[in-house]
Amino acid sequence: MAEDVINAEETEDKKPKSKDEVRVAVIACERSVNLEGELNQTKLNGVDNCDVIQVPCSGMIQPRMIESAFKAGADGVIAMGCQIGDCHFREGNKFCRERLLGLRPPMIKKTVPKNRLQGYWMSEVQVEEFKARIEEFKIHVADELLNEAAEG
Amino acid sequence: MLTNIVRGGQKVILRLEDILNKIFSSEQNILYYHGAMPNFFMWMLFLSGLLLFAYYTPTLEAAYQSVEYITKKLPYGDVIRGIHRYAADAMYLTVILHAIRVYFTDRYREYRIIAWYSGIALSIFMLVIGISGYILVWDQRSLTIVNKFAEFLAALPFIGETLSHGFINGDVISNYTMSMSFFLHTGTSFALLILLWVHYMRISRPVVNVTWAIGSLLAGMVLVVAGALPALSGEEANFNAMLPSIPLEQVDWFYLWLFPLIDTVGNYGAWAALILGLVVVTLLPNFVKSEDSEPASVNKDSCVGCRLCSIDCPYEAIYMAPRNDGSKYKELAVVINDRCAECGLCVGACNFDAIELPTYRSTEVMDDIRIALLQD
Ligand code: HEM
Ligand code: SF4
Numbered sequence A: 001m002a003e004d005v006i007n008a009e010e011t012e013d014k015k016p017k018s019k020d021e022v023r024v025a026v027i028a029c030e031r032s033v034n035l036e037g038e039l040n041q042t043k044l045n046g047v048d049n050c051d052v053i054q055v056p057c058s059g060m061i062q063p064r065m066i067e068s069a070f071k072a073g074a075d076g077v078i079a080m081g082c083q084i085g086d087c088h089f090r091e092g093n094k095f096c097r098e099r100l101l102g103l104r105p106p107m108i109k110k111t112v113p114k115n116r117l118q119g120y121w122m123s124e125v126q127v128e129e130f131k132a133r134i135e136e137f138k139i140h141v142a143d144e145l146l147n148e149a150a151e152g
Numbered sequence B: 001m002l003t004n005i006v007r008g009g010q011k012v013i014l015r016l017e018d019i020l021n022k023i024f025s026s027e028q029n030i031l032y033y034h035g036a037m038p039n040f041f042m043w044m045l046f047l048s049g050l051l052l053f054a055y056y057t058p059t060l061e062a063a064y065q066s067v068e069y070i071t072k073k074l075p076y077g078d079v080i081r082g083i084h085r086y087a088a089d090a091m092y093l094t095v096i097l098h099a100i101r102v103y104f105t106d107r108y109r110e111y112r113i114i115a116w117y118s119g120i121a122l123s124i125f126m127l128v129i130g131i132s133g134y135i136l137v138w139d140q141r142s143l144t145i146v147n148k149f150a151e152f153l154a155a156l157p158f159i160g161e162t163l164s165h166g167f168i169n170g171d172v173i174s175n176y177t178m179s180m181s182f183f184l185h186t187g188t189s190f191a192l193l194i195l196l197w198v199h200y201m202r203i204s205r206p207v208v209n210v211t212w213a214i215g216s217l218l219a220g221m222v223l224v225v226a227g228a229l230p231a232l233s234g235e236e237a238n239f240n241a242m243l244p245s246i247p248l249e250q251v252d253w254f255y256l257w258l259f260p261l262i263d264t265v266g267n268y269g270a271w272a273a274l275i276l277g278l279v280v281v282t283l284l285p286n287f288v289k290s291e292d293s294e295p296a297s298v299n300k301d302s303c304v305g306c307r308l309c310s311i312d313c314p315y316e317a318i319y320m321a322p323r324n325d326g327s328k329y330k331e332l333a334v335v336i337n338d339r340c341a342e343c344g345l346c347v348g349a350c351n352f353d354a355i356e357l358p359t360y361r362s363t364e365v366m367d368d369i370r371i372a373l374l375q376d
């Protein structure tokens, strides 16, 4: 992959967008929602502007991965693991959730827009629910962008 | 074929848990406490057992009467006895659930192998505790159990006679037999604790406690059953009117299934079934082909010794070693390769890119994120 893509300019001030323009990045545990046959490379089928990057466990999601998604132009980011209480590696989703809530180091940087960051905890069998929630999330992100622009 | 059954089983479990999560919240979902529930019943058993222990007399003459005394004369003695009986059944039931869940969710092999093997040993220990417990009552069923179990042991070639003799604790049933059963019951219970320590050895922060709400529910259920179906003795053991087999309605199917099995297929058949069963569960982890292992690895130059990875590792696979390689940091994270689950929790915990999964490094994850977002 070309260097210039990797080092592309960071997008700073966010402008309001319609729900259809909102770009979502999902960093997902490969054992949570089963996305076999649902992805075209990283693009989620049936949902516009949604990229999914899968990792072995949501507990692997390092705060800087979330930052990098925002920096690369995501308007909203979702960290997704299995249902809380069930984790193949026992505690991964619990730790990830604590990091999203700012309760566990390493901490997420203050500059990350927390109101456009969410944690989803879903099991393998909840594919349709997952897609439906992404659509809701886009509306939420569009609203937040509008608020942010209004606040200046 | 096997893989498909297991995957199907996992889907059923996940669906069920999802429903319970929606009703009770994941915090109060009993299925998430599949390991803690047997543990809870075990403590109920130790407590109620302690009270029974205070009044029980392990001799041929006095055993039956002492149990009758506990049941009929001692205030709440019948309740305590009922709790002891039904908590035991509940413990086996939840152990089976626990074993089924770890099997179908594929959480029993490789770096979890100690938990699997010690789990098998735990379930055998529980059988010993259960069988010897039913002897202590010293009613007709107890006598049948002693006889049949002695014959069953004796049927084993070479060591059978010795085992049987040791179990009877002499040539004929005597007070020594009672002492032996008492010892098997209490001694194995304490051995269970040691085995549990082995069971948890590789597990960081095992979930051993249920919540207050779930604990109250479980204790309440045991109490209700104990009240509705009091645990009572049969006729006192009578050497002149020995029963050839345990009547089916008196069989506790969690602990005494071996005896109807012996009645049906004979001693040799029962041994064959037992050994075959044991071999199959022991070999279950070998039926699945393991992938090549690529454990997490530490970059010495970046590690600052902050310990976060070793705290978060769910399988106790990371320890902090003192370092004297001229680095300004005092400790270095070290991965014990064959304990590593390749889960990446350490990667999520490290702020210095110092520990990585070789199959998917954190820098690669970040590159993939950027590439995905910047492509169009
Ligand atoms: C006295 C009975 C038993 C008790 C009290 C018990 C309790 C527990 C507990 C508390 C855990 C930790 C769960 C967690 O925090 O993730 C655990 C894990 C485990 N148990 Fe048991 N267990 C018992 C019997 C068994 C049996 C019979 C088996 C299977 C043969 C078994 C297999 C396992 C396995 C494979 C794990 C590891 C699961 C994982 O790493 O996710 N256990 N057990
Ligand atoms: S990947 Fe890291 S956290 Fe997971 S078991 Fe291995 S060393 Fe521990």
Ligand code: SF4
Pocket (backbone or CB within 6 Å): B298, B302, B303, B304, B305, B306, B307, B308, B309, B310, B332, B333, B349, B350, B351, B352, B353, B354, B355
């Ligand atoms: S988290 Fe990173 S820096 Fe800290 S001890 Fe572990 S490897 Fe070293």
